[in-house]
Amino acid sequence: LASGSALAQAAKGTAFEGDPNILKLPEHATTLGKPVATNAYGMPSKFETNLLRRESPGLTRVSAASVSFTPLQGLFGIITPSGLHFERHHQGWYDIDPATHRFMINGLVKNPKVYTMDDLMRLPSVSRMHFIECGANTAMEWGNVAVPTVQYSHGMLSCSEFTGVPLSVLLEDAGYDKKNAKFILAEGGDGSGMTRTISIERALDDVIVAWGMNGEMLRPENGYPLRLVVPGVQGVSWVKWLRRIEVGDKPYATKDEAIHYIDAMPDGMYRQYTSIQECKSVITTPSSGQTLLDKGFYNITGLAWSGRGKVKRVDVSVDGGRNWRTARLETPVLSKCLTRFNIDWVWDGSPVVLQSRAIDETGYVQPKINELRAVRGTKSIYHNNAIQSWKVAESGEVSNVQVY
Amino acid sequence: LASGSALAQAAKGTAFEGDPNILKLPEHATTLGKPVATNAYGMPSKFETNLLRRESPGLTRVSAASVSFTPLQGLFGIITPSGLHFERHHQGWYDIDPATHRFMINGLVKNPKVYTMDDLMRLPSVSRMHFIECGANTAMEWGNVAVPTVQYSHGMLSCSEFTGVPLSVLLEDAGYDKKNAKFILAEGGDGSGMTRTISIERALDDVIVAWGMNGEMLRPENGYPLRLVVPGVQGVSWVKWLRRIEVGDKPYATKDEAIHYIDAMPDGMYRQYTSIQECKSVITTPSSGQTLLDKGFYNITGLAWSGRGKVKRVDVSVDGGRNWRTARLETPVLSKCLTRFNIDWVWDGSPVVLQSRAIDETGYVQPKINELRAVRGTKSIYHNNAIQSWKVAESGEVSNVQVY
Amino acid sequence: QGYPNIGRAATEKEVAAWDIDVRPDFKGLPKGSGTVAKGMQVWEGKCAQCHGTFGESNEVFTPIVGGTTKEDIKTGRVAALADNKQPQRTTMMKVATVSTLWDYINRAMPWTAPKTLTTEEVYSVTAYILNMAEVLPDEFTLSDKNIAEVQKLMPNRNGMTQNHGMWDVKGKPDVKSVACMKDCPVGEHPRSTLPEAARNVHGNVAEQNRSFGAVRGADTSKPAPT
Amino acid sequence: QGYPNIGRAATEKEVAAWDIDVRPDFKGLPKGSGTVAKGMQVWEGKCAQCHGTFGESNEVFTPIVGGTTKEDIKTGRVAALADNKQPQRTTMMKVATVSTLWDYINRAMPWTAPKTLTTEEVYSVTAYILNMAEVLPDEFTLSDKNIAEVQKLMPNRNGMTQNHGMWDVKGKPDVKSVACMKDCPVGEHPRSTLPEAARNVHGNVAEQNRSFGAVRGADTSKPAPT
């Protein structure tokens, strides 16, 4: 292995004089580097090319109606680099010219209106950090263990700072019918014309018609120049390339809320309009597909989130759920946003199972997979927020298991 | 102009039937888009290429000892896209192989130690959002107005979520001398071997030895794979390509704290070790070099920050400082972090001057340029945190002025 | 007005151009009709290459037709959803509302040329899908007039429930766990582990982790070390 | 131990290789010496092409030498820093500590080949810079033995103050403003405006803003509209 710990390194030679990387000054210490603005828009280091978003082979039949997963196994903190934000398209993605993009509000409003991007970006704006999770995240694990890494088990999850105009401002501007409005329909401008029903309570609460993501405009894959941000609600409702909001008095039962994103129950019924992403967490390092090189100290780190508000506490077990310790939460801890947790661990070299369990401010405790299955069976597909177990073998290799 | 407001558009034709961008469905609504993972590491839209980091001609003589500025005029929220993070190098930048990078602690410690990146990344880590501002930000405006846009007047400013091990953990691990340690020296691994003195109080407080920035590894231009994060302190102390920390009992008076980053006072004396970035704010939209297309409603937006803690309040004036209203602060409001503010404004088409003024949790009020000059004269170069004025002309064009 | 000079009134033609959604109560459904026979033409010309001649293909997407019975049409509950005897859950097994099919085909199909069908084509091909599913007879003409009657034949029309806590942010969760901290009951062995066949199917995981840091990616091109 | 198996002891050789800093009290200064004469050779061979034969060039960086007087050497305060009669502030006008020069030249110069000078070369060229600045005579040999005496001749040795509130996060600010809210006193006209010459010198600002959104970039290739 190229580097390893400094300790292992020193142990190599007898009469160790020192590391050649220290004793012999590297080239970058003794020459002149590259000028500023060599890259007017910078990119990651050439040593970072292993961290990419990737498809899961066999998950879907065609790549334009598919998913690419965020490589959570290598990320830090709570902000997802925009270049690694997960993708989910139903009819491919486009890089839409903002000069031609229009946004319409109609339905139960006094004044149906059309806005250009110029109009929208002049309105009162807010900036807020929120996670987005696909309702189908961790779907492949409802039954047995199926995928080799946290990228594929949990990587339909990202978190960004979004900027835009609160939908409530636009609904007011159009004069929505306060008596009869019960639902809105959000509609995308892409081929799928993605449509989702949202309650008027959500719409007036914290939903944003957003153009900004992590300081710059949305990326094309994430709906440039306009998408809906529906905090706490599954990603499919965060309609991309947003072209229209209709105010109505009944739900719309569109394809992706009447055929998909419905939760199969054991009695054959489907739960429709299951929107909220309940409290969940996962350890990202060490996680399946990673190998510990050595015994000794490790920082166990992971992510926790809840569609119902703030994360209150995260517990971690290193003995497969028998005993738990409470982890440190990094700040800020925000509502409907990822929270990063960290906890100390000394690995003694024996096989162990790592788990994390999040509790949100409503008191809801992230369940075990058997507790979920006891209520919802094994066909649900959506909304698997079970505790994830990672087994560390004596070899140091970590793998995906179910332990309860 | 390509788009303009929807209102202006409608006014164009008599018997307006509708916008062709709505009536005639665009290509992206009637065809199939591109597959997921077309870009395994995504990039901004092709319509975003005007927002780049840029040098200021004539600021420095050579581009490897220079600055590239963040295009604040087009950014949202508080997170700076890593590709647009400002650059300041003294001897160019390198993309260092992390497998060969070493970090040393020596000086007044019981155990001088060497760490690999493997070692460091196993230690207890924290993730925190902080601004970084060059001590020379806004330097060109100490005297008269000099630069055409906020990119060049305030663009040595960025804000990211940083992940790393608290320096206090490493100092404890090396057994630093609690009685005699008064200062640390941080040293870079680049050609300039950038060196800065930091007080042991700062070092033990919130300083981080960081590898992560906005969820991924630091970018090469920002010190990949390791940099110091010194919250609230000017950027030059955030030593990049960090190779060494020495614990000492006296300051080091290195080149960039004895010849530069010293503040010239009117009596000819220099203030040395002026580290803290005091409370400051600036309106980013509308700002100099931008043009309002129309009268009517605008969202005035900008950034506020303080090296001494949280921003408590931001006031905005649209009459050159005669009358002020308090702006909305976006959440989170974090210590030593950018805070985004927004405030409503209706432009009646007459010439006006826009200003913002921040107040931090210590009660310190961002000063006017004449108040700064009354104490520090006009040669100081560093730490210009004056209130910035933008004049909106009748034509809608905004320009850089000094008003007090 | 709150926001002077921002936005403008939408024209009637503009609303007509974009307001295409069709609700379960058929609000939004344009007047018109289409026959099963015409639907077969549309299907074979514009749909079958992806979805199969009988809507059975899973080459491009999950099958559209299959798994429903005459009995289901009576009960409005697709029995196979409970007994899990079907290998896959087809569109017709799941969909409760005929408006959903009409709306979706109209807005998004054919996949490579969405929003290009005429209203008649949408009526026709919707009728044809229902015909393939043995919900509608061969001679049927589907129209805005009789679609509410057709809704009453949808095999899974009674298969949806909105009785759950995941619509409202303040809804009551269905699964209630308890945060045990010490000596909690746990089975001794993993109940499920990664199948050996799944180890390398996403490519070599060693190349999907950094080559430095706290850990390395496992070389999944080789069997797990023992 | 707190963090088992993390990091290791640094060897003496490793510390020696990297611990190169030299403090104002000369802690860290290696033993050795160098003459002004040798320093001139080094300067002309390795430095003058960037900094000028007399350290006066501002082609690559601000001038190193100039602006100091015999009187300054006596007072330890560079008078030109107060009267602002010099067009530029050279390194020698500002620097208070000779260790700073030694340390920096040793770690970072020559710019394109930092850390390649021998200890003797660093002593010599430091002596030569001080000689060009008329601080040291032509015949001088600078060494670890006499450098503390040389410090006493630095023209701006008394020119630094650490008496300010910007070192400590809890330090007391020197500028105290008050947040007036209503009818605050302000001059009627801008005291300074952007010079016409500065309008387009950073390139056309129209191309440095989005072509959509709340505003447009001004076309600075043309004069400001009136």
Ligand code: HEC
């Ligand atoms: C080029 C391939 C292609 C053609 C041609 C095509 N489809 Fe599709 N169809 C798809 C794909 C892919 C999806 C899934 C899209 C998604 O993921 O949202 C789909 C989804 C559907 C669905 C929803 C199924 C479900 O369970 O969600 C219906 C109904 C449908 N198509 C009907 C039609 C009809 C009717 C036509 C012809 C008028 C047609 N399709 C032509 C590829 C095609």
Ligand code: HEC
């Ligand atoms: C190829 C060009 C080049 C050469 C050769 C060069 N320098 Fe420099 N020197 C620079 C630049 C550029 C800087 C400013 C670096 C920065 O911005 O931190 C500098 C900075 C300095 C400074 C600090 C000046 C100040 O005010 O900060 C000193 C002292 C100096 N050089 C001495 C030398 C000596 C002695 C040599 C030869 C041994 C030398 N230089 C060779 C380009 C050069």
Ligand SMILES: [Ca+2]
């Ligand atoms: Ca799919």
Ligand SMILES: [Ca+2]
């Ligand atoms: Ca410079």
Ligand SMILES: [Ca+2]
């Ligand atoms: Ca207008």
Ligand SMILES: [Ca+2]
């Ligand atoms: Ca409608």
Ligand SMILES: [Ca+2]
């Ligand atoms: Ca080790």
Ligand SMILES: [Ca+2]
């Ligand atoms: Ca030292």
Ligand SMILES: [Co+2]
């Ligand atoms: Co989804």
Ligand SMILES: [Co+2]
């Ligand atoms: Co700086």
